[in-house]
Amino acid sequence: MRATISDVARAAGVSIKTVSRVLNKERYVGAATRERVEAAMTALNFSPSLAARTLAGSRSFQIALIYDNHSPFYIHQIQEGVWARCRQEGVRMLAQPVDVASPTLAREVGGLIDETRVDGIVLSSPVTDAAPVLAELERRGIPFVRISPGTNHALTSSVFMDDAQAADDMTTHLVNLGHRRIGFVIGHPNHMASDQRLFGYRRALDRAGIAYEPELVRPGLFDFASGAAAAEALLALPAPPTAIFASNDDMAAGVLAVAHDRGIPVPARLSVAGFDDTELARAVWPPLTTIRQPTRDLAYTAASLLFEKSDGVEHRRLQHDLMTRGSTARPAG
Amino acid sequence: MRATISDVARAAGVSIKTVSRVLNKERYVGAATRERVEAAMTALNFSPSLAARTLAGSRSFQIALIYDNHSPFYIHQIQEGVWARCRQEGVRMLAQPVDVASPTLAREVGGLIDETRVDGIVLSSPVTDAAPVLAELERRGIPFVRISPGTNHALTSSVFMDDAQAADDMTTHLVNLGHRRIGFVIGHPNHMASDQRLFGYRRALDRAGIAYEPELVRPGLFDFASGAAAAEALLALPAPPTAIFASNDDMAAGVLAVAHDRGIPVPARLSVAGFDDTELARAVWPPLTTIRQPTRDLAYTAASLLFEKSDGVEHRRLQHDLMTRGSTARPAG
DNA sequence: GCGAATTCAGACACCGCTGTCAGACGGTGA
C-alpha cells in the first residue's frame, strides 16, 4: 500500500514532524537523523501527498500556465519551457487553455485559483492583456508573470522580446537586399505584439526613406488562411510588392502557397519573410527567412521569475535573431 | 477572503455535510434546501478546495495525460481532445510529458500517482507500449486508457484507428493513379503504428500484384529531417520511385522540400503522400494528400472511456479518411 | 391506523500533512 509520512517516521524511529522537516529541507535536522529518514523514505518508496501538503501548508507545489489557443507550435514551446523549469523545482504545471474573449474568463481564473491554490501563474499572450484577468490576479495578490505582454509593462513582472526592433530588423534586411515595395501582413488584433511588429516595419521603412503605402499592408489573424488571403490581395495589386513580410510563420506559409499556386518563383520573383521561427519555418519550401523568437526561453525565464520571488516587479528582455534562409533574395531585375 | 464550506453552511442555515451533499449531487437533499445552499454558494462565490476533497474523499478530480514528445501538432490535438472532455466533467487535466526511453519512467509515473492521486490516466503513443509503465499501472489498479496502442490490445481499454487499413488505402490510391514504383518512409521505431503502416503498404502492393522492393523502403523518425534524408536516398536510386508515401506529414514535408530543391515538380513528376492530416498538411505546397487521423476525437473518446468507467475493458475504433489534395496525381508519361 | 421503509439532515471522526510552541541538550560568556 501507499506509504504515508507516519510509516516513514516509524521506520526511521523519529516523529512525523521530523520527517516533514527533512521533506521540506528545513534547518535544524541533525545529519545522522536526516540520513536515517532519507533511507526510510527510499526504502518505503515514499511520495508525499500533494493534497495533504496543500491543505496543511501554505504552498501547493503547483503553478498554472494560462494560454489562449493560437499556433500549436508556439504553445508547445511555451509549455515546454515552463514545464522544464517546473521540473527542476519539483513543481507541477497545470496547463489551462482558455478563451480570451469569454466574458466569464476572470471568474474562471479565480475559480481555478480557489480550487487548486496554485502558487503562481504564468500568463501567455494574449491573456497577458485581458484586463479583467489582471485585475482579478492583482486583487488576490497571487504572484504572476506575463510572457510578451503588450500593455502596462511597469505593473507586473514580465519577460519579452523587442517585437518592434525585430520587425525593424527584418524590414531592414529586405531593404538592404534592394526591395522597395514590401508588403506586410499584420498579426491578430488581439495580440499587442501585432502592433509592435507593424510599428517596427514602418520605422524601418521610414529610416530607409521609403514612403509608407497603406495598400501594401493587409490584416491577418496569425493563421495560414489569412496569410493566403492577404497574399492574394497583395499580388493582385497593379504594382505588386517584390517582398512580403508576414507577422508570423503560419501566415508566411500561406503567402508561399499562393505564390506557388500562381507560379511565382520564391525567392527569385518574390521574397517571403516570417516571424517566430517555429518548426514550420523549416518545414515549408523554401525554408523561411524569419525572426527567431526565443519562445521556449521566454517561458523558461517566466517560470524562473515566479520561483525566484524577488519581491519587486522584474522584467527580462530576451534577444531575437534574424534567421536568413532560402525565402528571401535580391529582387529580380 | 476565500469562502469555505462552513461559511456556506452558516449562510444557508444548514450543516456542513448538507453543503457537501449539494456539491457532490448526492441524493436525499430536499429541493428547497438545495436551492438555499446553491444560492449561498453563488452569493459567496464559493469554490471548494480540491486539496481538501482529495484528502478526505476517494476522488481527486484530476486525471493525467502522459505523452512523449513527438509532433507538436499531434500533441496539441491530443491535449485538446482530452481537455475538452475533462472540462465537461469538471475535472482537471495534468499534462505530463515524459521520456519513454528513461529507465526510471515507471517510477516517475508511480510517483505522480502517489503525489496527485489522479483518478485515471490517458496514455498516448508511444508510452502506450512501455511495458514497465503498464505493469506499474496494472499493479496499482488505477484506471487507464490507451490511445493508439500497438501491443496487448486485449489487456486494457483503448481507442485507436486501423493504421494498416489506412496505409493500405493510401497505397491503393497511388496504385489506382497508375504508380508502380512507390517509395515508403517508415515511422519511428518506437511507435507500433509504424509497423502497422508498413504492413498496410505491403498488403496493398501485394493485392495489386506489385512486387515488394526493399530498396524503395527507407527508415524514418517521424520528423522533417529523416523524411528529407529518405527522399534523398530514394531519388538517388537508378530507377527512382514515381511516388513517395511517408508515414507522417512531417516526413512528407521533408520529401517535398527535397523534391523542390532538385527541381522535381510535385505532383507532375513525383507524387507525395503523408499521414495524420495535421495542420502542416495544408501549410505546405502543394497541400498534402494524406490520411486524416481523428486525433482529437481519439483523445476525447479516451477520456470518455475513463469517465464512463464501465468495469470491463473496452475498445473503440474510430474511422480514418483519405484526404485527396494537390500532392498526388497520375505519373508522368 | 400502525409498523416499516424511505427521505432528509446533522454529529463526528479522520484523510496526511504543516505551523506553532515548548522542551531537551550541549556549549558559551560573565
Add this chain to the structure above:
DNA sequence: TCACCGTCTGACAGCGGTGTCTGAATTCGC
C-alpha cells in the same frame, strides 16, 4: 556556577472537506 543561546526534536491542533452512523420526519402498505 548560572543564565542564556543556538541547535535539534516532538506534541498537538488544525487545514477543508468526505464517509459513516445515527436519528427525526415523512410516506407507504395493508
